[in-house]
Amino acid sequence: MATIKAGIPKGTRDFLPRQMKQRQYVMDVIRSVYEKHGFAPIETPAIENIETLMGKYGEEGDQLLFKILMRGAKAASGACDLGLRYDLTVPLSRFVAMHQNEIGRIFKRYQMQPVYRADRPGHGRFREFYQCDIDMIGAAAPLPEIALLQAVNDVFTALHFDAITIHINDRRILRAFIDVADIAQDDETTAITAIDKLDKIGREGVLKELADRGIAPQAAQKLLDIIEAKESNAQTLDELDALFVSHDEARQAVAELRVIVETAGHFQNPPHLRVSPELARGLNYYTGAIFEIQAEGLSSSIAGGGRYDHLIGMFSGKDIPAVGISLGFERICVIMEERGMFRDTDSGVDVVIAPFHRDALGKATELSAKIRETGLSCELYPGFDKLAKQFKYANERNARFVAVLGEDEMRANTVTVKNMNSGEQKNVSFEKIGDIFHQS
């Protein structure tokens, strides 16, 4: 027999039952909280037309797309007509453009599906990973922003993340900075990319990066003086207000941030909310508020998002306001595992039935149904091996009970039930089997 090497693609993972239980638990919590907040689920295909994906994630993003070869005779050309989705925001925008008449004017959706990036795999970085997004389509700032932050805050509360920090900024503020600091419009993206690294590489690091990219030292200094962290959100917002006297768009952004900050104080378990003027986020499509969420004791983010009022217009020809937050599902699972935040995620079975012979099979089958009706999980040992071997299996499966249907039991119409924790053994009539598991 020709053996094929059993391997999986670089950067992808198999999930075993124990991990799956953890992942399903997190997804169930997210699903339940989002539905409580009036968000409804959608799904989109993993494969999208290549033109839907290209050019949405910057040049680097294009490089990281998985592209699918055309089928049939066209395969020989090496041409690709499809690609794997890179995030859930572009597919959502395409979805909204296509289904405008089926969804309401205001559309609140959540979506939990894997995305694909041909990134260099590394610690906690994968080529296939789940994203869990919520977005609100069709409404202007700042109420949708507040609704999203409240829902996400409730998710982290439900998952027992004690203290999250929400960093918030606005793309219009960043744009105004560039203007106020006398940096050329052409250098906007370069400058924003550099200042986004402030908390990672520090002031000197950012200054060097700005200099390397040809931005005048005075402009860079001025930019950082404006941006660097202030004592309180109120002080930051006041200074921004003062700074942007002649920038209407930026003043509007500051006013919206003010409402968001104030209202977040009324959340059930209020998060630390920090106006962070250096926050930029990589993606090109943001137009308004942007968010990044951190768990206590970790500098990397566990969620992020922002407003993208022009992206849907790229598909529909008509701008539709939109804002969304994506949870870093994989990172959340890693943190919860490391910090022991998962409840019991046993993937075993409650009761194993040990049949002794094929004559017991009908009875054993009926018994299994009776036991499942009581709410327990139950299975037959899949063979007629010696009892010792069947008990060994039950142990491996973490079974709480083993129900033996031997010759004596068959004759007397009884079952012998062994409690695997206490070792206690009882012989009960077939009819009363339901009681015993819930007494023990």
Place this chain on the structure above:
Amino acid sequence: MATIKAGIPKGTRDFLPRQMKQRQYVMDVIRSVYEKHGFAPIETPAIENIETLMGKYGEEGDQLLFKILMRGAKAASGACDLGLRYDLTVPLSRFVAMHQNEIGRIFKRYQMQPVYRADRPGHGRFREFYQCDIDMIGAAAPLPEIALLQAVNDVFTALHFDAITIHINDRRILRAFIDVADIAQDDETTAITAIDKLDKIGREGVLKELADRGIAPQAAQKLLDIIEAKESNAQTLDELDALFVSHDEARQAVAELRVIVETAGHFQNPPHLRVSPELARGLNYYTGAIFEIQAEGLSSSIAGGGRYDHLIGMFSGKDIPAVGISLGFERICVIMEERGMFRDTDSGVDVVIAPFHRDALGKATELSAKIRETGLSCELYPGFDKLAKQFKYANERNARFVAVLGEDEMRANTVTVKNMNSGEQKNVSFEKIGDIFHQS
């Protein structure tokens, strides 16, 4: 603004909230029944190494694989190193070979993920579709077969499929037919493919197809005489037994079918089980029992599977017995929709809060949390539009209540709650808001 045509790949679908609720309901039922039967979830990546997939599904299957272009400089060659998974059985076999030390000797898993086939899309045939598989690894027939059939039967009972028919056969019986009918070993696959169509194209059709493929008319006649439907399972099994006096493997298969048929009579809601000697199923990898399940009034199948004792060995170098059943998730959803079998799948919200002004936002936010605590879903209307517009939205969302926080209410620390079904309107104190929704 450059507009991109908003489209999705041929044969793929977006799922809107209403469909998602239906699909989630079906998946939740399947998940819950399978876990009650002691099956645990796993997931595998959507992308597999190309050599894992090639050659497992016959020549036609290879043509239908979606192949992924290599990245970086290697892309220019047009070479593909990865492909999208085509089913869940081959990935499972690869998984078992890789994780032998992490899973037990006997491994019971379920898996619900989409698969990809570049098939010609048609009515109910898609290029991306979910499969829901259960498999038992590591145990010989027939107890695993019985466990799978009982679990699948319980799924259909839980979904309120009144009467399913399970067709069952065994590859060893088909092989013995070929021998008994004096058909050459080389023509085995050809002959099996032809007789599999018996219920679709009838006796004459099968005879013609066998003749076209160069099988002698006498042999073809003999084959069909043996196979054609018998009065009862008992009669069929007896005749098979008599026919295969000198075929030990086939006699063993008949004995196993006998146990399966007898035990299925003890299932809680016993299915129609029919020994169908013409049943062949397309895939190459089956070695023992094979199944196909039909819903009442439909000739196409809603589930299928079988034993594949050599597939894992292709990856591990060592044969491990395995058997599985795959539910036709998409077809099940279509049938349930057509037959009105879905419960209420409203994707709206219970309560819409209508804030009148940003001064009400803090209060409205607190109110929404209070309402969610009572178990209802709740959202703020995302703006300060006129009340009429907010009510219109609440109607579109199928809201049961609208809670108005107007100026009067803010001053008096009350909320006005309108029951959208009865039209009744009540003014209640902010503290007592929880009560009103569950009284109404």
